[in-house]
Amino acid sequence: MATRTSPAARSGSSGRTPARNSGGNSSKTPAKSGQRGGSTGRGSSASRQAPPDQLPLPLRVVESAWMGISRLAGAGVRKLGTDVSPEREIRRDGTGFFLLLVALAVATVEWWALRGPVADIIHAGAAGTFGWMAVVLPFMLTTGAIRLFRYPERHRANSRISIGLVIMLLAGAGITHIAGGLPALSDGFDRLWASGGIVGFLVAGPLSAALTVWPVLALLSLLVFISILIITATPFRHIPLRLRALYEHLMGQDLAPDDPEAHDQSYLYGTPKPQKVKKPRKSRREKEAEAAAAQDGFAGDEAFERALLQDEEDEAAAAAAATPAAPAVPPGVRRPTQAELATQKIRRNQGLPVDDGMGADAAEPPTEAISTVPGATEVLNLAAVPPVAPVPSRPVAHTPPAAPIPQRTEQLQLSGDITYTLPPSDFLPPGPPAKERSEANDAVVAALTHTLEQFNVDAKVTGFSRGPTVTRYEIELGEGTKVERVTALSKNIAYAVASSDVRILSPIPGKSAIGIEIPNADKEVVALGDVLRSNSARKTEHPMVMGVGKDVEGGFVVANLAKMPHLLVAGATGAGKSSFVNSMITSILMRSTPDEVRMVMVDPKRVELTAYEGVPHLITPIITNPKKAAEALQWVVREMDTRYDDLANFGFKHIDDFNKAVRNGKVIPPAGSKRVIRAYPYLLVIVDELADLMMVAPRDVEDSIVRITQLARAAGIHLVLATQRPSVDVVTGLIKANVPSRMAFATSSVTDSRVVLDQPGAEKLLGQGDALFLPMGSNKPIRVQGAWVTESEIHRVVEHVKGQLKAVYREDVAVTAPKKQIDDDIGDDLDVLLQATELVVTTQFGSTSMLQRKLRVGFAKAGRLMDLLESRGVVGPSEGSKARDVLVKPDDLAATLAAISGGDAPAPSGGAGAAALADNANANHGFDPTGPVDLVAADLDGRPQAEDYHDGAEDPDGSEDAWNLTGR
Numbered sequence: 001m002a003t004r005t006s007p008a009a010r011s012g013s014s015g016r017t018p019a020r021n022s023g024g025n026s027s028k029t030p031a032k033s034g035q036r037g038g039s040t041g042r043g044s045s046a047s048r049q050a051p052p053d054q055l056p057l058p059l060r061v062v063e064s065a066w067m068g069i070s071r072l073a074g075a076g077v078r079k080l081g082t083d084v085s086p087e088r089e090i091r092r093d094g095t096g097f098f099l100l101l102v103a104l105a106v107a108t109v110e111w112w113a114l115r116g117p118v119a120d121i122i123h124a125g126a127a128g129t130f131g132w133m134a135v136v137l138p139f140m141l142t143t144g145a146i147r148l149f150r151y152p153e154r155h156r157a158n159s160r161i162s163i164g165l166v167i168m169l170l171a172g173a174g175i176t177h178i179a180g181g182l183p184a185l186s187d188g189f190d191r192l193w194a195s196g197g198i199v200g201f202l203v204a205g206p207l208s209a210a211l212t213v214w215p216v217l218a219l220l221s222l223l224v225f226i227s228i229l230i231i232t233a234t235p236f237r238h239i240p241l242r243l244r245a246l247y248e249h250l251m252g253q254d255l256a257p258d259d260p261e262a263h264d265q266s267y268l269y270g271t272p273k274p275q276k277v278k279k280p281r282k283s284r285r286e287k288e289a290e291a292a293a294a295q296d297g298f299a300g301d302e303a304f305e306r307a308l309l310q311d312e313e314d315e316a317a318a319a320a321a322a323t324p325a326a327p328a329v330p331p332g333v334r335r336p337t338q339a340e341l342a343t344q345k346i347r348r349n350q351g352l353p354v355d356d357g358m359g360a361d362a363a364e365p366p367t368e369a370i371s372t373v374p375g376a377t378e379v380l381n382l383a384a385v386p387p388v389a390p391v392p393s394r395p396v397a398h399t400p401p402a403a404p405i406p407q408r409t410e411q412l413q414l415s416g417d418i419t420y421t422l423p424p425s426d427f428l429p430p431g432p433p434a435k436e437r438s439e440a441n442d443a444v445v446a447a448l449t450h451t452l453e454q455f456n457v458d459a460k461v462t463g464f465s466r467g468p469t470v471t472r473y474e475i476e477l478g479e480g481t482k483v484e485r486v487t488a489l490s491k492n493i494a495y496a497v498a499s500s501d502v503r504i505l506s507p508i509p510g511k512s513a514i515g516i517e518i519p520n521a522d523k524e525v526v527a528l529g530d531v532l533r534s535n536s537a538r539k540t541e542h543p544m545v546m547g548v549g550k551d552v553e554g555g556f557v558v559a560n561l562a563k564m565p566h567l568l569v570a571g572a573t574g575a576g577k578s579s580f581v582n583s584m585i586t587s588i589l590m591r592s593t594p595d596e597v598r599m600v601m602v603d604p605k606r607v608e609l610t611a612y613e614g615v616p617h618l619i620t621p622i623i624t625n626p627k628k629a630a631e632a633l634q635w636v637v638r639e640m641d642t643r644y645d646d647l648a649n650f651g652f653k654h655i656d657d658f659n660k661a662v663r664n665g666k667v668i669p670p671a672g673s674k675r676v677i678r679a680y681p682y683l684l685v686i687v688d689e690l691a692d693l694m695m696v697a698p699r700d701v702e703d704s705i706v707r708i709t710q711l712a713r714a715a716g717i718h719l720v721l722a723t724q725r726p727s728v729d730v731v732t733g734l735i736k737a738n739v740p741s742r743m744a745f746a747t748s749s750v751t752d753s754r755v756v757l758d759q760p761g762a763e764k765l766l767g768q769g770d771a772l773f774l775p776m777g778s779n780k781p782i783r784v785q786g787a788w789v790t791e792s793e794i795h796r797v798v799e800h801v802k803g804q805l806k807a808v809y810r811e812d813v814a815v816t817a818p819k820k821q822i823d824d825d826i827g828d829d830l831d832v833l834l835q836a837t838e839l840v841v842t843t844q845f846g847s848t849s850m851l852q853r854k855l856r857v858g859f860a861k862a863g864r865l866m867d868l869l870e871s872r873g874v875v876g877p878s879e880g881s882k883a884r885d886v887l888v889k890p891d892d893l894a895a896t897l898a899a900i901s902g903g904d905a906p907a908p909s910g911g912a913g914a915a916a917l918a919d920n921a922n923a924n925h926g927f928d929p930t931g932p933v934d935l936v937a938a939d940l941d942g943r944p945q946a947e948d949y950h951d952g953a954e955d956p957d958g959s960e961d962a963w964n965l966t967g968r
């Protein structure tokens, strides 16, 4: 082992340099030549063989003119409909433009019967070959041209469409040949041209001779039908679904983009139809980046990225809904313009007098009295409450589209050539329809109004928005009324509405209004299926998107786990954590293939996650032993380091960029390496009870979590830590500082709420899925009712997933490295001592304060580490305030680390040197379904075969080992 490692390690830099060069060259050169030689990918390879400078001048001019016009035409076509922007080097504008020209020429001749010597040649070519089908030829050619302009990178889809079109053309020519009376060659070319052309003759002639006409006609019609299915990528069983979608589209009933229920509700409640918010124009760069992300399905970091996904249409509708219904305007009074209304609002907010031009009374809401609902007042015992003006409820603009999500079928790569179909969306049935207002709401409005009047507070309930578990009532203050006058009434309000769980928000974020959240007497379940079918979830295909639940305004909350990038879930027992974790895992299983997401599940409680045992997304069996879980976290750290090595070696900053380049064939292994580079799946690590892990190995677990959370984002590794004990000894300061997104379910005390959210609030939640969600980057938590998924739904999804693919477990995840002989004085500090050694030796700077800073340890610990380093001969004795001499040279680092750790050298933590590569290699031997393993060479049971790994003997200069010893 050592002999194999050492040459690789020593020659690591030299071994990797040529590799990087070759990779870099091969990935960069074509890009450049593609740009220079024009946008045609194939054209560019031709121009590489014969550079344009060597072409004669006239030809160069023609080539440039052709490419210039092609690019212009391409740019125009790309701008049609949804703007797309394929990468420059893969564009095929030249070919697309050629097809377009041919289409135009054929159309001019066949559609408008243009005649002349050139037109005759075109007619002979088109009608002579395909007969009557020459009339549809321009459509087909234009389709091909548009595909090449807009989606040149979608090779498989383009080939599929081409095959479909060719089958259609052949069968169509055959049919027209039969329709033209089966002319023979002896009947002359004119008759052939007026029927199916020479192709029709060749297709239908022999067939009709062998069979009779009618069976051939049926066969050819069937072929035309099949060609349509091929072109539209419609499997047989999806035909009814597609026909329904087409019908709805033609009838203008598309549910997804334009929800009719929202309109109905606007009509019912007099709310203005939500207006489309004009989006700011995007720069070309932004558009290109978005298009690239869309092509890839998902991309790396974005500016102002949010973990929370919200549909822009939903937001616009919600914003429109949040504007109170316009009061009735008396005849003869001018309604203020939008600009005037905005000015008035600002002046009102600033406490300045407002001239609304309608007289003081005109601003009052309509005074039509409603009779308070007798049943509801009885419930709240409010017989004495006087009638109040009607209060508009905010229409819920977030009803999920009823149409199922089209089922996605993928060809898996990591798991061999397996076609994997995501579970159909009807596995998660819709929940009960959301209510917009109920009698209980009207009763609460009456109670609130009465309370405000009773205490002479100049404030009004102006509206409410009903969520599944709580309703938020909005109160607007009269001029000169202090916010505190309402907040001071919290106990009286609680008394009036007979509920102790009243939460006051002052103000509601983004509004000049006070919010009072009061639990609904009639709660509603939020079905996970509805959340996953919402517009926000449908808009993205990112595999790490999960359905969170519904907010207080009834809007669906969907979040991207990859952007969080790590999540802490906490709450008292029974508050709904496990249900949330179940929704999260089910969302992933519903939306992602095992190629896209792999999971590590840690379930010390042993019962919560057993339903998922055996799903192919798992990398290791569900871990129930806390000690093994701690080791698994260390494996995740190693996996992260390996991914980082790949990122560094191939020059990428984020795993999404790396994966995108791999899919585009731009990541090329070094010459001579047998490694097959594959995209890395996201790795989701779910710990269902962090407290159990922290009890057995607090330091190791904390170290691993901190290291993963600090770095793993770019490596596509994300942590979800759930605990019912959010105390400072479980969720330590370090863990908290590195886990930016929080989901707080009901906690038992305000202290626990502060640990989770850094603010009070969670102690007032109602339990059973009621939660405060604080995604990374937002400072105000959102109140949500968690999505709910039943056990039978989980069972169906799991059975579907398991039925397609067996889990292939990695064997090294929970395997402990053999215990090494560690000196007593080092004790538990081995890891940090090794880091200190690496730091001091690589920087050649023996300073205690540097250790404090870099390793984030206290002065006493840094001093102790320095003493240990002195006792091992790494640094010299203390020289007062000066840094100590470093006695070990960087070349001897590996040996020194090995000596300290009492065995073979462990991986220097952040080291990017050759030793690090080689050492990681030692740590990672084994089959790796998460990584780019050549599955061709691996057993299906996950064991590597001999040819997976190279023998250093085959590769005298060792350069190959520097790559292949990473076990990939």
Ligand SMILES: Nc1ncnc2c1ncn2[C@@H]1O[C@H](COP(=O)(O)OP(=O)(O)OP(=O)(O)O)[C@@H](O)[C@H]1O
Residues within 6 Å of the ligand: 525, 526, 571, 572, 573, 574, 575, 576, 577, 578, 579, 580, 724, 745, 767, 768, 769, 770, 785, 786, 787, 788
């Ligand atoms: N989103 C939800 N919608 C409706 N009911 C829910 C929801 N979440 C939880 N509940 C209810 O609360 C009960 C307890 O939830 P859950 O088991 O998830 O709590 P927990 O916090 O994981 O508790 P423990 O820590 O004891 O396992 C569930 O059985 C269910 O009845």
